[in-house]
Amino acid sequence: MQDLLTGFADALTPANLFWAFIGVTIGTAVGVLPGIGPALTVALLLPVTFRLDPAAALIMFAGIYYGGMYGGSTTSILLNTPGESASVATALEGNRMARSGRAAAALATAAIGSFVAGTIGTVLLSVAAPFVADIATGFGPPEYVALMAVAFVTVSALLGPSLLKGASSLVIGAAVGLVGIDTLTGQPRLDFGVPSLLDGIDVVIVVVALFALGETFGHLVEGTGGSRVEPLRGAPMLSREDFRRSWPAWLRGTALGFPIGSLPAGGADVPTFLSYSLEKRLSKHRHEFGHGAIEGVAGPEAANNAAAAGVLVPLLTIGLPTSATAAVILTAFQSYGLQPGPQLFTESGDLVWALIASLYIGNVLLLVLNLPLVKVWARLLAIPAYYIYAGVLVFACLGAFAAGGTVADVLILTVLGLVGLLMREAGVPVAPAIVGLILAPLAEQQLRRALALSDGDATILVSGPLTVSLWVIAILALLAPAAVKFWRSRRPAPS
Amino acid sequence: MRVRDTVPFVAAVVATVLLVVTGGGDPAADDDFLGGRQLRLMAPASPGGGWDQTAREMQSALRDIAGRTEVHNVAGAGGTIGLSQFARYRGDPTQLMVTGLVMVGAIESNDSPVTLAATTPLARLTTDYEILTVPAASPIQNLPDLAAQMRADLRAVSFAGGSAGGAEHILAGLIAEAVGADPARVNYVAHSGGGEALATLLSGRATAGVSGVSEMEAQIEAGTIRAIGVSSPQRLPGIPDVPTFKEQGVDVELANWRGIVAPAGISAADETALEELIVKMTGTDTWRETLTRRGWGDATLTGPAFDTFVRSEQQTVTDVLVKMGLA
Structure with a gap:
């Protein structure tokens, strides 16, 4: 804690605050471009920080990072065009809220939720990082298999009203995720002899194609280009009721986000999906889900930010980046002369604590700057759709090209965009496809790795207390809804 | 209207940033x-x-x-x-x-x-050079210990390392051959990089890890894993306490x-x-x-x-x- 305070002292000079301010502003400005997620934002803007001294560069970087994250949430909510997989869950309810005139409330709960989760995440990071790292390193392949089972069972809430359509979407995503050379054996799969498919399909491209392009093509097909949404109806920002419903979701999102984000194969997307499902199960307003439930924005957005802090645990302690953004952060660390590893805290402690303090300051500054701007952003919706989606199309292509640097990526983007349109026309939800895309390859790889470690002995999957507890949770989550239903049918309500 | 004013501003900021990023070398x-x-x-x-x-x-x-x-x-x-x-x-x-x-x-x-x-x-x-490591809690203290286990039950000894067919995989095969086991039956679990392999090793699920010296040095110094041999002809100046494979009677060298x-x-x-x-x-x-x-x-x-x-x-x-x- 003492170290953290010293970090704050290093970071909190007027000049550094100025750089943080600039960072947040340009981070938000680039992050808000549709189809450009935080990873790409940070990658594009990172060179800007290279000319500053390390402390100033770190704090500006932190500003860009949080600005990019928040900018990404803004476009997810307003335009239903997430730029990365971790914003997909936010878009689900957020965009529904925006369309029913509650954009400002959605943006506000996202901003405050990010702040709350970021604050708790930063404290946990500084207090519990070594402890969390110890537990996290206990996670080997069998533990991941069990965790994936929990995830698969619980994300069913994301599948939407029709189980068949939801499951089809999941399978489409899984198939796309398995394209490319298999890590364990080096065999190419589902590549149809096309060399550019050997490297697999970038998650960002799939997300942007299914959401941003699907949305754009949807407007085109339906001829709704001239339509506009009334940006603000009813309560301008967060009403008392909104706040009362948001805060438990923020805390639950944080509780899921930080620990899962800390795992060496964690990342930020799984906790956002889990948080969405959890909120839907616990909500007293379950009928609102699918029509703009505020918990469905508050939870995943908090989970995303808490996970972003959690991701720093494996990154700092074993130098393992577990999300696209973390990989860019690692690059940033190395360019500032930090070498992540178990001795990072002892060798370059000052800089690390300055970084952690910077992340926190970036988070606070973001809230201060963006909360007043919420209504301005919401007015974007007043622009007719064809203006906006022409821009979306341009930036989606630009983003896809910038991510991989090949024309093939733009072609893949277009093809998947058409798939997204077909899914949309058939009433198949696209969010489960993203879940399948993320979870299926991870589950497959860890299952095969676990079985390889035990030389084919399947009992390794239930060896150790962690795996057993996770399997029990998975089974309970699977049986609980059915059991409740059965119990209710046996004892009909007295009405 | 406010929005119309902010759009050119955003565009200008982005254009400036892109110019700085791409043109400022x-x-x-x-x-x-x-x-x-x-x-x-x-x-x-x-x-x-x-x-x-x-x-x-x-x-x-x-x-x-x-x-x-x-x-x-x-x-x-x-x-x-x-x-x-x-x-x-x-x-x-x-x-x-x-x-x-x-x-x-x-x-x-x-x-x-x-x-x-x-x-x-x-x-x-x-x-x-390549280094052979075991989790800190492993009973294996040196290469002869590991060799004995490999001779007893080769498939029960799992090696976590980089991608299939890479230097680590090759080294695992060479060690097997040198200790009199069948190189084709080595239980090698491939990962897409040293960091991922390290995560599996730290979880204690793999018997041993094979990796580049530079990728493991920090963890060895921190004592979370133990080095039991290095593939160089002589001991390396950075890690003078780690014996070579040859010193321990296993005739393998790989650069x-x-x-x-x-x-x-x-x-x-x-x-x-x-x-x-x-x-x-x-x-x-x-x-x-x-x-x-x-x-x-x-x-x-x-x-x-x-x-x-x-x-x-x-x-x-x-x-x-x-x-x-x-x-």
């Missing part, structure tokens, strides 16, 4: 043959591994002599995914890629459609070299200019300091000698892999 003194263009270095592995480190150290050593270079990662399958992408840069002298023993092995074992023939070998830069290639089809003049640039880079203080800090051996070799070396490595590696049933 410091003009370098002697990059005539590049015509002021920026070099792009591909690390055909995920961030954190040996190739990535090589690319990033080159980036900083090149800063003073060739301006800013860009490093990008294309991960997976022993670098063959990166290689297949790199082959598309045919004739472009501003694209470079880090390569090495691992890629030579992966091309064979993955039966990759694209081989090093799609590149112009420029220079070998470093050698890194994991890393080098740099350009795309095929570049002009002879460009090839010479790039080789000169790289040799100049290996002479910089930054690069010298890197070699010491990372514990990499200096193995600079260019021109026809490097071409010959690459061919002989292809032969040697293919032989080993065939014996292991991988090629």
